[in-house]
Amino acid sequence: MCLGIPGKVLEIYENGGIRMGKVDFDGIQKEVCLAYLPELEVGDYTIVHVGFAITKLDEESALESLRLFRELGAFEEELQAGDERPPGVNGT
Numbered sequence: 001m002c003l004g005i006p007g008k009v010l011e012i013y014e015n016g017g018i019r020m021g022k023v024d025f026d027g028i029q030k031e032v033c034l035a036y037l038p039e040l041e042v043g044d045y046t047i048v049h050v051g052f053a054i055t056k057l058d059e060e061s062a063l064e065s066l067r068l069f070r071e072l073g074a075f076e077e078e079l080q081a082g083d084e085r086p087p088g089v090n091g092t
Contacts, residue, residue, distance in 0.1 A: 004047040004054060005069065006062035007032070009040055023048060026066050 007023035012034060014020065023032045023046065033052045034040050045062035046053040057065075 004049040006045055006057055006065045007048055008062070009034070009042050009044050009046060009053075012040070012042055021053070023053070026070075 005025055007025040007030070009021050010024050010029065011022040012019065019034045019038065021032050021034045021040070022029055025048075030048075030051075032046075032048050034046075035052075037046060037053045037056060040046055040053060040056060045057040045059055047055045047057055
């Protein structure tokens, strides 16, 4: 299963010329590529799929989605599956 998971942008920075960010998924923080969404700002919510932010999301929708993921028991599974890093990130 590979679903997009909503997370909150905590930090934005560049890594090798690529716009990256630290995103919080209900207490789990991951490095995410933000290159596809230059309008994202710290505090915004985004849907992340395989390490890439793919759409901006309002807070209410993000929190509801996180609640449903937890109810389905899919939250931790999806975050484990999304552990691969995007190509070129951190020297890979």
